[in-house]
Amino acid sequence: MDATVIELARTYIGSGQFHFQVSQQGSQLVVQVQLNTDSLYAVGFRHAATWIVAGQFLAYEFNEQAEKELRPLFEVSNALYAFCRNESVLYIGKTTQSLRRRLAGYCRPAQTQATNLRCHTKIKEMLANSEKISILVFTPINQLQYAGFDINLAAGLEDSLIRQFLPPWNGTRQGRAITESAEIEIAEEQMPPEAEGTRQPDIGRFEVQLGITYYNQGIINPGKAASSLLGEHDETLVVRFNDGNPSITTRIDRRANRTGAVRFVGSNHLIADWFQRNFHIGDLVPVRILGSNEVEFIKPNGGEHEKIASR
Structure with a gap:
């Protein structure tokens, strides 16, 4: 097949929200979809923060352009989040707690917390190599219902996204990426409640x-x-x-x-x-x-x- 035709195909189908790998196998033009951060943005994810090193632990900095709007989102439960390097999606997770409480587990993981430790270590390794790891979040506003029952959109999307993206940092079962809940790590999600007297002041x-x-x-x-x-x-x-x-x-x-x-x-x-x-x-x-x-x-x-x- 003419190389010009392959290049035109790359240009045309690579211009949208998905990236594609175009190759030739014999007389066939083979197209493989490569899902990336643009695919998550199309779903409704937002770039919220970036991981940084804080002494022996991790912390995150909010996106300065939208911090006043994004910071409150970290108090929302039933949300999805993703860790990304440039356009590559490395990890996708869901929390039934607030995002703030869930991400705190990655900042200072306990030795019994397998998922937290795995991601914590990988994030620190990449930061040590001057790579940037972004945090994307999805907190749906529109609530779906079926037969009068509420549908948790974040929970419904988690399995599908992980199945399609196959994030390398997610746990695996028989070689396939799986959800965090499938790793049965409910215990590591638990954090002590906030101390009395920490009630946020109002304006x-x-x-x-x-x-x-x-x-x-x-x-x-x-x-x-x-x-x-x-x-x-x-x-x-x-x-x-x-x-x-x-x-x-x-x-x-x-x-x-x-x-x-x-x-x-x-x-x-x-x-x-x-x-x-x-x-x-x-x-x-x-x-x-x-x-x-x-x-x-x-x-x-x-x-x-x-x-x-x-x-």
């Missing part, structure tokens, strides 16, 4: 009155004053709960209201579910603003409800 507060629509649909309009403390239109917002309910992600929408005030869009049925488990229609829900891209919903101690007097 502002607002309250949500649970009318019928808010209660049933989980719609949140924090008002103009609170909106001035929140991020830009279409940025990700992390919603935390003080009762231990897993954090979720939503989106800041400044176009839904004529005044330009914020509305939370995305994961609303999960917010509604939390309202319905902890409050009644007419209750007042306090909300702490922890940063421009992070808020915390408060369930009063002892489950006491705060009623708003009828006006």
